[in-house]
Amino acid sequence: MLLWPKAKCFLLACLSLLSPFTWAQNLPASSLKNGSLPMQYDADVIVVGAGFAGLAAAKQLHDQGHSVLLLEARERIGGRAHTVFDGEQAIEMGANWLHGQDNNPLVALAKEQGINLSPATQWRETIVYDEFGEEIDDAGALLGRWNHVVENYLAQYLRREPNASIQMLMDDAQKSGDLGFVSDELHSSFINFMFEQDWSADAADLSVQAAEDGEDYLGGDPIPLQGFLPLQQHLSENIRIRLGHQVSAIQQSKEGVEVIAQYQGQQTALRSKRALITVPVSVLQAGNIGFTPPLSARKREAINVIGMGQLNKVWLKFPEVFWDQNHAILRVGPEKGRFSLWVNIHAVSGQAYLLALSTAGNLEAGSDAEIVEEAMLGLRAIYGDEIPEPSKRYISRWQNDPFSLGAYSYLRQGGRPEHRDILAEPEGLVYFAGEASQREFPATVHGAYLSGLREARKIHASLPAVAERQESVELNRDISSDREGSFRQ
Missing domain, CATH: 1.10.10 (Arc Repressor Mutant, subunit A)
Structure with a gap:
C-alpha cells in the first residue's frame, strides 16, 4: 500500500473542495443547469483488457497526454498471447507467429526493440504422411x-x-x-x-x-525468438495497470462511463470520460459484461455472428531430434484435426521441440497425460515405437479459459466481413477493439494491435485538447491500490 505524506493528503483535501468547479469544464452544459453533481474521473480513458489491442491503445493515448487506466482480469498482461520460458526457449501458449513481414507494424516494432525473428516458416515444404506412416510423395x-x-x-x-x-x-x-x-x-x-x-x-x-475475410502481409511468417512478452512489456511501460480486475458492467451517462469491476471478491466502481472494451468477442457473446444502456441490436448481431474458434497447442520437448527437418509435418490421421499438424521448432530455434496444433473440440477434456499419450501414438505411427518419450510438455486450454473462451475469431455461416466493422463501431462513449473487430487483419496479433491504434485515434479526437485538462485530473487519481502501476515481470 502506498502511503502519502500528510502534506500531500492536505493538498488533496483542499483541491477536492474545488472539484465542482474544476470538473465542470469537462461536462455538458445540461449537467450544470439541472444542478447534478459533476462526475470525478479516475482516468480520461479506462481500457478493459491488456491484450495487444488494449496495450496498443493505452500506450498511444498515454503518449498523447491522456490519463489511462488499464484493467485486466488475469494476473498477467498479454491476453491470448502468453509466453512462458524453458531456459532460452520461448514457449508460446497462444499466438505464435507474426503473419507477414512486409509492412507488418509489429515486425517493425520487434526490430526496433532488438527482438530477433526466426526465418519464415516454410509451409510449402510441409511433409505429408498417411495414417500408416508412409510418406505421400506427391x-x-x-x-x-x-x-x-x-x-x-x-x-x-x-x-x-x-x-x-x-x-x-x-x-x-x-x-x-x-x-x-x-x-x-x-x-x-x-x-x-x-x-x-x-x-x-x-x-x-x-x-x-x-x-x-482479411488480407495478408507478404514476406512469410516468422516467430519472435524471445516470444511476444518483450513486445508486451514495451507497450506497457508507464501505463497504469490493475491486474485481477474482472469487469462485469459498463454504465454510461451524459457525464461519462462507470466501469464496475470485481477484485478479490470486492466490487469497485471506476469512472472515466471514455471506455475502450478489448475483451474477446466470445466474452461479449457470453454476456459476461453487462451494458447500460444495452448494446444496439446491430452490435449484438455482429457479436453473435462472429465465432470464436478452438485451437490448442501441445509443446513436447525430447532428449533428441528424431523427426524430419521440414518446418511442418502433416499426418492424415483417423480423426480430422487431432494431432495432424506438427511444427518443427528445432528448425527455428535449435531446441528439440515439436509443437502440435489441434482443432479437435474435445481435446481439453483429457488430462495432460492422456493428451501426451495420444500425441505420441501419432508420432510413433510415423517414426516408430522406439522414439523417446518427451521430457517436458506444455498444453494450452483456451476454450476453458474464462477470459478467452476460445482461440481467435472467425466468421460463422452467414457472417460477412462487414460484421467486423459493425463490431468496431462505438456506442456512445464506449469503444471497441480486438482482433475480431479488425476487418483487414482479423485473427492475428498485428490485427489486434492495429485495432487498438484505430480506437485510440477515435478516442483522442473525441476528447478535449490535452492542454485544456485541469491538473486536478492527475491529483484526484486513485493511487491507493498496491497493484496499480507500470507492469513489470
Whole structure:
C-alpha cells in the first residue's frame, strides 16, 4: 500500500473542495443547469483488457497526454498471447507467429526493440504422411490441384450462395467428382490444413466468406525468438495497470462511463470520460459484461455472428531430434484435426521441440497425460515405437479459459466481413477493439494491435485538447491500490 505524506493528503483535501468547479469544464452544459453533481474521473480513458489491442491503445493515448487506466482480469498482461520460458526457449501458449513481414507494424516494432525473428516458416515444404506412416510423395502437387478446384468453387459460392458454409462447398465439390484425384482421408486433411487450422473453426460452421475475410502481409511468417512478452512489456511501460480486475458492467451517462469491476471478491466502481472494451468477442457473446444502456441490436448481431474458434497447442520437448527437418509435418490421421499438424521448432530455434496444433473440440477434456499419450501414438505411427518419450510438455486450454473462451475469431455461416466493422463501431462513449473487430487483419496479433491504434485515434479526437485538462485530473487519481502501476515481470 502506498502511503502519502500528510502534506500531500492536505493538498488533496483542499483541491477536492474545488472539484465542482474544476470538473465542470469537462461536462455538458445540461449537467450544470439541472444542478447534478459533476462526475470525478479516475482516468480520461479506462481500457478493459491488456491484450495487444488494449496495450496498443493505452500506450498511444498515454503518449498523447491522456490519463489511462488499464484493467485486466488475469494476473498477467498479454491476453491470448502468453509466453512462458524453458531456459532460452520461448514457449508460446497462444499466438505464435507474426503473419507477414512486409509492412507488418509489429515486425517493425520487434526490430526496433532488438527482438530477433526466426526465418519464415516454410509451409510449402510441409511433409505429408498417411495414417500408416508412409510418406505421400506427391502431396504437394495434389494439394496444388485440390486448391485450384476449391478456389473455383469458392468463386461460384461467393456469387450464388454467400451464406453457405465451407463444408457445404467441399461436399458439393467432392460429390461432383472434381476432387476424385484425392482420397476422402486426404481431402478431409486438406480441409483441416487449409481452412480449419487457419481459422480455428470447423468447416461446417465456417462461412464461405472466410475466403474474403482479411488480407495478408507478404514476406512469410516468422516467430519472435524471445516470444511476444518483450513486445508486451514495451507497450506497457508507464501505463497504469490493475491486474485481477474482472469487469462485469459498463454504465454510461451524459457525464461519462462507470466501469464496475470485481477484485478479490470486492466490487469497485471506476469512472472515466471514455471506455475502450478489448475483451474477446466470445466474452461479449457470453454476456459476461453487462451494458447500460444495452448494446444496439446491430452490435449484438455482429457479436453473435462472429465465432470464436478452438485451437490448442501441445509443446513436447525430447532428449533428441528424431523427426524430419521440414518446418511442418502433416499426418492424415483417423480423426480430422487431432494431432495432424506438427511444427518443427528445432528448425527455428535449435531446441528439440515439436509443437502440435489441434482443432479437435474435445481435446481439453483429457488430462495432460492422456493428451501426451495420444500425441505420441501419432508420432510413433510415423517414426516408430522406439522414439523417446518427451521430457517436458506444455498444453494450452483456451476454450476453458474464462477470459478467452476460445482461440481467435472467425466468421460463422452467414457472417460477412462487414460484421467486423459493425463490431468496431462505438456506442456512445464506449469503444471497441480486438482482433475480431479488425476487418483487414482479423485473427492475428498485428490485427489486434492495429485495432487498438484505430480506437485510440477515435478516442483522442473525441476528447478535449490535452492542454485544456485541469491538473486536478492527475491529483484526484486513485493511487491507493498496491497493484496499480507500470507492469513489470
